[in-house]
Amino acid sequence: MTEQGRVLRQITYTAAMTAIMEAAKFSLNSIANVELITLLVIVFTRRFGWKMTLAASLLFAVLECMWWGIATWSAVYFYIWPLLILFTVLVPSSQDPLVYSILAGAFGLLFGAFCSLFTLVTAGWNAAVAWWIAGIPYDLVHGVSNFVICLLLFKPLQKALSYIHA
Amino acid sequence: MKNTAKKWIALALVLVLALGMFFIWRNNQPAAQEGSKEVTLEVVDSKGETKTYSVKTDAEYLSQLMDEVQKSGDFSYEGSVGDYGLFIETVNGETADYSVDQSYWAIYVNGDMGQYGADTQPVEDGGVYRLAYEK
Numbered sequence: 001m002t003e004q005g006r007v008l009r010q011i012t013y014t015a016a017m018t019a020i021m022e023a024a025k026f027s028l029n030s031i032a033n034v035e036l037i038t039l040l041v042i043v044f045t046r047r048f049g050w051k052m053t054l055a056a057s058l059l060f061a062v063l064e065c066m067w068w069g070i071a072t073w074s075a076v077y078f079y080i081w082p083l084l085i086l087f088t089v090l091v092p093s094s095q096d097p098l099v100y101s102i103l104a105g106a107f108g109l110l111f112g113a114f115c116s117l118f119t120l121v122t123a124g125w126n127a128a129v130a131w132w133i134a135g136i137p138y139d140l141v142h143g144v145s146n147f148v149i150c151l152l153l154f155k156p157l158q159k160a161l162s163y164i165h166a
Numbered sequence: 167m168k169n170t171a172k173k174w175i176a177l178a179l180v181l182v183l184a185l186g187m188f189f190i191w192r193n194n195q196p197a198a199q200e201g202s203k204e205v206t207l208e209v210v211d212s213k214g215e216t217k218t219y220s221v222k223t224d225a226e227y228l229s230q231l232m233d234e235v236q237k238s239g240d241f242s243y244e245g246s247v248g249d250y251g252l253f254i255e256t257v258n259g260e261t262a263d264y265s266v267d268q269s270y271w272a273i274y275v276n277g278d279m280g281q282y283g284a285d286t287q288p289v290e291d292g293g294v295y296r297l298a299y300e301k
Binding site: 098 | 169173176177180187190191194247248251264265266268281282286
């Protein structure tokens with residue numbers, strides 16, 4: 001394949017990944033703290049690499065801002081998914097869904113803590129800690145749901161993506 | 167160390183993290199005061215006009231207080247439960263929609279910006295709870 005064709009394919013895949021993430025977000029919007037984005041980011045990073053997934057996650061953040069408006073969480077979206085991409089790259093590669101379920105679970109548990117980093121910068125230590133503690137019940141739900149979703153869907157999703165040339 | 171052992175250790179650490187977070191949350195719960203309390207609920211609308219409700223209540227949390235005042239007929243609110251608890255959308259018929267004009271209903275407790283959602287904000291005797299339309 002020519003260089004031009006390769007770039008074209010990467011752009012197309014990035015657009016498709018962004019669309020899938022956006023559709024997944026909308027599909028579970030009504031269930032608080034249950035989401036598919038963590039799973040998708042992990043699987044995409046493994047299949048397509050960190051660069052394309054990073055581009056897709058940033059586009060996803062932009063689309064979310066366009067849809068919901070700019071709010072305090074907007075800044076969070078621009079660093080929290082790249083952070084998950086980094087963790088996925090750092091985890092030793094494995095075919096075992098349990099490995100990525102542990103990652104997804106831990107990420108869900110710490111989601112509020114990562115979000116509160118923004119509060120730390122904008123409102124200080126006390127506000128960040130209070131904000132994080134108040135949200136812990138939601139982080140616990142997030143962690144458990146991420147773990148279960150990844151355990152159930154990691155393999156089927158990975159198999160589906162294996163038919164696509166990365 | 168075998169990979170299987172590493173996986174189970176990682177899982178155990180995540181469980182310890184979850185338990186630790188739960189205990190941090192439980193030990194930092196603001197104690198709600200039970201019994202008869204005299205509190206004030208204020209509503210500041212988009213025009214800056216304030217409506218005040220003086221209430222005697224046994225409500226433990228602000229959302230319960232709002233439910234009680236709503237039953238009195240002169241106050242109403244609507245909201246939805248989101249990722250971080252009860253999110254107030256409409257008060258006394260006035261809707262704040264952040265996605266439209268960056269407006270929202272803020273909670274103030276004794277003049278300070280509240281640190282909790284309406285369903286986790288404790289109600290204390292003598293407390294002044296303000297719902298303010300802000301942009």
